[in-house]
Amino acid sequence: MTTETAGKYLFPEGFLWGAATAAYQIEGSSMADGAGASIWDRFSHTPGNMKDGDTGDVACDHYKRWREDIQLMKRLNLQAYRFSVSWSRVMPEGRGAINPKGIDFYDRLVDGLLEQGIEPLCTLYHWDLPAALDDRGGWLNPDIADWFADYGQVLFEKFKGRVKTWGTINEPWVIVDGGYLHGALAPGHRSAFEAMIAGHNVLRAHGAAVKRFRQVGEGKIGIVLNIEPKYPASDKPEDEAARRRAEAQMNRWFLDPLMGRGYPEELKDVYGEAYREFPQEDFDLIAQPTDWMGLNWYTRAVPENAPDAWPTRSRPVKQVQHAHTETGWEVNPPALTDTLVWLHEQTGGKLPLMVTENGSAWYDPPHAIDGRIHDPMRVEYLKNHLKALHDAIGKGVDVRGYMAWSLLDNLEWSLGYSKRFGITHVNFQTQERTIKDSGLLYAEVIKTHGGVL
Numbered sequence: 133m134t135t136e137t138a139g140k141y142l143f144p145e146g147f148l149w150g151a152a153t154a155a156y157q158i159e160g161s162s163m164a165d166g167a168g169a170s171i172w173d174r175f176s177h178t179p180g181n182m183k184d185g186d187t188g189d190v191a192c193d194h195y196k197r198w199r200e201d202i203q204l205m206k207r208l209n210l211q212a213y214r215f216s217v218s219w220s221r222v223m224p225e226g227r228g229a230i231n232p233k234g235i236d237f238y239d240r241l242v243d244g245l246l247e248q249g250i251e252p253l254c255t256l257y258h259w260d261l262p263a264a265l266d267d268r269g270g271w272l273n274p275d276i277a278d279w280f281a282d283y284g285q286v287l288f289e290k291f292k293g294r295v296k297t298w299g300t301i302n303e304p305w306v307i308v309d310g311g312y313l314h315g316a317l318a319p320g321h322r323s324a325f326e327a328m329i330a331g332h333n334v335l336r337a338h339g340a341a342v343k344r345f346r347q348v349g350e351g352k353i354g355i356v357l358n359i360e361p362k363y364p365a366s367d368k369p370e371d372e373a374a375r376r377r378a379e380a381q382m383n384r385w386f387l388d389p390l391m392g393r394g395y396p397e398e399l400k401d402v403y404g405e406a407y408r409e410f411p412q413e414d415f416d417l418i419a420q421p422t423d424w425m426g427l428n429w430y431t432r433a434v435p436e437n438a439p440d441a442w443p444t445r446s447r448p449v450k451q452v453q454h455a456h457t458e459t460g461w462e463v464n465p466p467a468l469t470d471t472l473v474w475l476h477e478q479t480g481g482k483l484p485l486m487v488t489e490n491g492s493a494w495y496d497p498p499h500a501i502d503g504r505i506h507d508p509m510r511v512e513y514l515k516n517h518l519k520a521l522h523d524a525i526g527k528g529v530d531v532r533g534y535m536a537w538s539l540l541d542n543l544e545w546s547l548g549y550s551k552r553f554g555i556t557h558v559n560f561q562t563q564e565r566t567i568k569d570s571g572l573l574y575a576e577v578i579k580t581h582g583g584v585l
């Protein structure tokens with residue numbers, strides 16, 4: 133904070149401050165106590181898929197250290213904690229039998245959070261599909277909508293009155309673009325034909341879960357989307373056309389059907405013969421009204437026309453004038469403000485939003501020095517993105533909360549443990565946690581409702 137900005141960035145009363153994680157990235161013990169394998173157990177144990185051969189077998193050992201991690205959340209002044217449930221821990225085959233020890237883990241976690249006055253925000257699905265369901269076609273099998281709603285019902289009933297805010301699916305785009313189009317993520321397929329079908333079934337599953345929630349659940353339910361705003365590399369018409377294709381393929385592919393608009397026109401151009409039409413009843417199910425929407429936001433892109441780039445015929449141009457994180461993402465806080473204003477408009481200005489993920493990967497040492505981890509770049513990223521968020525609220529965007537990605541350094545999917553996003557450092561040799569300078573700042577932001585910014 134500087135004297136002239138004192139109090140300029142105060143957040144609204146009731147604004148919810150938290151941090152986010154995902155089951156496979158932090159829990160470890162993924163096959164313990166009767167759990168079934170997930171596609172990430174398979175994918176991470178398949179040679180060649182993971183940087184340095186890393187897997188989620190241990191991760192942050194959160195399955196055993198969850199009590200210690202709740203104490204960590206208290207020290208960070210967190211008001212909320214966004215976590216995901218491992219479907220195959222709860223239902224080892226993905227359908228049918230429930231694993232009591234699996235669901236007990238989340239039961240203890242939720243009660244532990246509530247005892248500490250931390251609100252649990254539960255994501256049903258954060259990429260770790262039960263392997264047994266993948267054997268039945270996974271997201272390519274239309275039956276998955278019912279399998280997913282049945283799984284959701286187990287949790288809606290178990291946690292009724294304790295978990296009040298539910299997320300159905302984390303990032304349909306990454307599930308499909310990573311898992312079925314480019315194959316960089318589990319289950320590692322590469323087909324535009326499969327991508328269209330998987331994407332549609334992910335949306336149908338979301339709708340089926342919302343419908344089931346209305347029958348058996350209590351509280352509020354929504355979906356979590358990653359949106360990366362696209363700015364044209366030049367004012368040439370071919371670059372604007374490329375921008376529109378990139379925007380359709382990432383930002384509108386799932387948002388438009390959820391908003392009752394069906395798939396964006398440009399998707400036909402992007403996927404060509406792989407593009408599919410689907411029955412109207414599917415789109416009615418998909419566009420079930422929800423209570424909130426999560427935005428996962430990290431960076432923007434500046435696409436140019438690139439006829440050889442599959443499938444969008446667009447390629448992002450690196451903006452060398454800006455800083456870039458360890459994952460190669462441009463740092464551009466005003467683009468977060470733009471995205472929130474855009475999403476507010478796209479959702480008709482009626483749907484409460486929450487920033488469900490925002491954060492940055494920078495080089496941190498493998499262990500603390502004098503009990504500290506100085507992470508000035510992450511401190512700067514956090515400060516400037518919270519200011520950008522505040523600017524969006526000032527423009528009338530209804531944002532209810534912010535969940536920092538991530539509570540802990542964790543398994544960054546196929547990049548393994550090489551990329552650290554945590555506001556808390558994890559020494560993966562000893563599992564020692566050390567709150568980084570960014571975490572100390574965040575604790576102060578929460579305590580002062582942003583006053584310290």
Ligand SMILES: OC[C@@H]1[C@@H](O)[C@H](O)[C@@H](O)c2[nH]c(CCc3ccccc3)c[n+]21
Binds near residue numbers: 154157302545
């Ligand atoms: O990459 C950082 C985080 C992941 O660790 C989370 O599990 C995931 O929800 C998440 N989504 C995004 C933005 C979308 C994206 C994901 C992967 C690669 C590129 C963009 C960034 N992140």
